[in-house]
Amino acid sequence: xxxxxxxxxxxxxxxxxxxxxxxxxxxxxxxxxxxxxxxxxxxxxxxxxxxxxxxxxxxxxxxxxxxxxxxxxxxxxxxxxxxxxxxxxxxxxxxxxxxxxxxxxxxxxxxxxxxxxxxxxxxxxxxxxxxxxxxxxxxxxxxxxxxxxxxxxxxxxxxxxxxxxxxxxxxxxxxxxxxxxxxxxxxxxxxxxxxxxxxxxxxxxxxxxxxxxxxxxxxxxxxxxxxxxxxxxxxxxxxxxxxxxxxxxxxxxxxxxxxxxxxxxxxxxxxxxxxxxxxxxxxxxxxxxxxxxxxxxxxxxxxxxxxxxxxxxxxxxxxxxxxxxxxxxxxxxxxxxxxxxxxxxxxxxxxxxxxxxxxxxxxxxxxxxxxxxxxxxxxxxxxxxxxxxxxxxx
Amino acid sequence: xxxxxxxxxxxxxxxxxxxxxxxxxxxxxxxxxxxxxxxxxxxxxxxxxxxxxxxxxxxxxxxxxxxxxxxxxxxxxxxxxxxxxxxxxxxx
Numbered sequence: 001x002x003x004x005x006x007x008x009x010x011x012x013x014x015x016x017x018x019x020x021x022x023x024x025x026x027x028x029x030x031x032x033x034x035x036x037x038x039x040x041x042x043x044x045x046x047x048x049x050x051x052x053x054x055x056x057x058x059x060x061x062x063x064x065x066x067x068x069x070x071x072x073x074x075x076x077x078x079x080x081x082x083x084x085x086x087x088x089x090x091x092x093x094x095x096x097x098x099x100x101x102x103x104x105x106x107x108x109x110x111x112x113x114x115x116x117x118x119x120x121x122x123x124x125x126x127x128x129x130x131x132x133x134x135x136x137x138x139x140x141x142x143x144x145x146x147x148x149x150x151x152x153x154x155x156x157x158x159x160x161x162x163x164x165x166x167x168x169x170x171x172x173x174x175x176x177x178x179x180x181x182x183x184x185x186x187x188x189x190x191x192x193x194x195x196x197x198x199x200x201x202x203x204x205x206x207x208x209x210x211x212x213x214x215x216x217x218x219x220x221x222x223x224x225x226x227x228x229x230x231x232x233x234x235x236x237x238x239x240x241x242x243x244x245x246x247x248x249x250x251x252x253x254x255x256x257x258x259x260x261x262x263x264x265x266x267x268x269x270x271x272x273x274x275x276x277x278x279x280x281x282x283x284x285x286x287x288x289x290x291x292x293x294x295x296x297x298x299x300x301x302x303x304x305x306x307x308x309x310x311x312x313x314x315x316x317x318x319x320x321x322x323x324x325x326x327x328x329x330x331x332x333x334x335x336x337x338x339x340x341x342x343x344x345x346x347x348x349x350x351x352x353x354x355x356x357x358x359x360x361x362x363x364x365x366x367x368x369x370x371x372x373x374x375x376x377x378x379x380x381x382x383x384x385x386x387x388x389x390x391x392x393x394x
Numbered sequence: 395x396x397x398x399x400x401x402x403x404x405x406x407x408x409x410x411x412x413x414x415x416x417x418x419x420x421x422x423x424x425x426x427x428x429x430x431x432x433x434x435x436x437x438x439x440x441x442x443x444x445x446x447x448x449x450x451x452x453x454x455x456x457x458x459x460x461x462x463x464x465x466x467x468x469x470x471x472x473x474x475x476x477x478x479x480x481x482x483x484x485x486x
Contacts (some may be wrong), residue, residue: 016416018428065416068428095410095423120408120425158408160425186408187425229480234426 016065017257017291020094021269022054024082025074025261029103031138031369032126034164034199034206036269037074042375048261051081053282055088057259060287062092066257069094070122074261077104083112090117097122097160102148103141110155121152122160122189127169128179136168138369149183160187165216165238166199166206167357173216177223177233185231190220192238196270196325198370201378201386204360205367207353213241240350244315245322245338252300252324257291265290267297270325274334300324300334307335309343397448397470403482404444411439411481422481434465438472442482448473 025048026041038044049057058069069089076082077100089096098113099122113121123145126133130142152159161180163169169176173190180188192213193199193206208216217235224233239246249256249268258266263282266272272279277299280290291297299305303316310321321327322338330339331346339346365386368374377383405411410423420436422429431439437458441451451473452466459465476482 063416065414067414067421067423093412095428097425119410119423122425158425189426 015251015254017061017287018065018255019068019070019257020058020061020066021070021072021256021258022058022076022085023072023074023258023260024048024054024076024085025079027078028074028101028370029078029139030075030101030141031371032124032164032198033136033138033202033367033369034166034193035370036194036197036199037370038270038272039197039201040375040379041074042372042379044260044262044264045372046262048079049259049263049282051084053263054081054085057263057282057287058085058089058092058094060282061257061259062094064288064291067093067095069096070099071096072099075101075103077109083109083116086113086118087116090119095119099162100124100148101137101141102145105148105151107151110151114155114157118157120158120160122162123149123152124162124164125149125176125179126163128172128175132168132172136166138371149185153184158186159184160189161185162189162191165190165192165208167208167212167360168206170208170212170216173219174223177220181227181231187232187234189234189236190216191234191236192216194236194239196273196329198368200329201368201383203353204356204365207240207357207360208238209357210241210354213238239323239326239340240353242340243342245319245326245340247319248323248326248338251320253291253297254301257287259287265294265297267300268323268325270329271296273325274328305335307337309341309345310337313343397473397477399449399452400447400486401484402444402447402486403442403473403477404485405439405442406480406483409481411442424481434468435472435476438469439476439482442473442476444485 026037026045071082071085076098086096096119098118101124125145126136133142134140149159163176195203199206220233220235237246253267256268258269259282260266264279265282266279277296279296280294303320306316306321310316322340324334326338326340327336328334330349337344339349341347408424412421414421417430420431420439422431422439437455438451441454452469455465455469
């Protein structure tokens, strides 16, 4: 149990950051409408860590216990030094995973990555149709993805596909699973959109109806039963349609750590939305000190920070009050219960969102793609009205 | 699947078994997953290397832990579990 020290728990955690996600660049040629990256990524694109700094932080994190490494972005292959970073990660003993859209991959690079010891590649796929793929990414990338999938298989990597589900592709779930089987995928992650970053901005456009979600879940279960161990299927639960929140990141600062392009270290992908939290940076602080001692990492460890109804809830250890970022984004208070919880006084916000899927007004508010131009607009305070709509507070 | 004493297993492709100093235990790593193994399970998997038969694994562990009674059953149980989870595969 963490001790309290001026409202911030101090260095008593015994956890280790087993999973490290290196968000190595925020640049990306794709413009996916559901991207979880911060909408103001534009502010963080300058000042990327150089190769040497990445190698240093990989070493520090490994000493601390990190074993699973995801190299992500943006599109990580936009960096020319991925091969060098992978080689170093492998020699340090990480189980390494390149999380990519496929853009920037070619025969030469995939061979160099294999030689460097890359363990697997997670490729994002969007749909069985070229039309939806190209629409949701705002790029012509359908054929590219098919080509890269074949290349991954050919080189003997485990094939891990990631498909983010939303109202435009969720009804194609059976065909998507069949496509994955046809490509020889070993794993497929069906990730129902979680609403942060760009996907929150585009929630009206992306969120499926309840019956679509139930159908997708049913088809997935039937498929799983048939295919067994041959292809492992992860179905990331769409939390809005549940009545208990997810145990987000398996707990704040418990097992997961993200190092972003500019060196900021976060306990979860969206943590920057929480105000008044200063995130430490690897340029001036050692990873060990960040993990154990920084106020940001200690802020929501354990259960001492909780308010009612979480504080006296018999289930508080199960879900740790849900997601702090979702509580902030929707209820305007990071210490409140995740509004997904039926015990939250803000559950009506989720119910309203579900109700709105019946009449989403898709034409009135066009989808906002994840582009540098749109990010700049958001950083400069445009689109405030669009963003304000989600909050409980005035 | 029934485990036979002459069976030889190895760590399945796309999986990695290694000692983690920071965790002070063996782990098995695979896409999207990491499992920390308790002492006994780690000792067994450490010998699942494509060379040792189940019989040989049992012999070595009995020699290493002479005070542990009836560990042969636990060893078979552990191999069954690892096989079910597809961490290991049969080579012969």
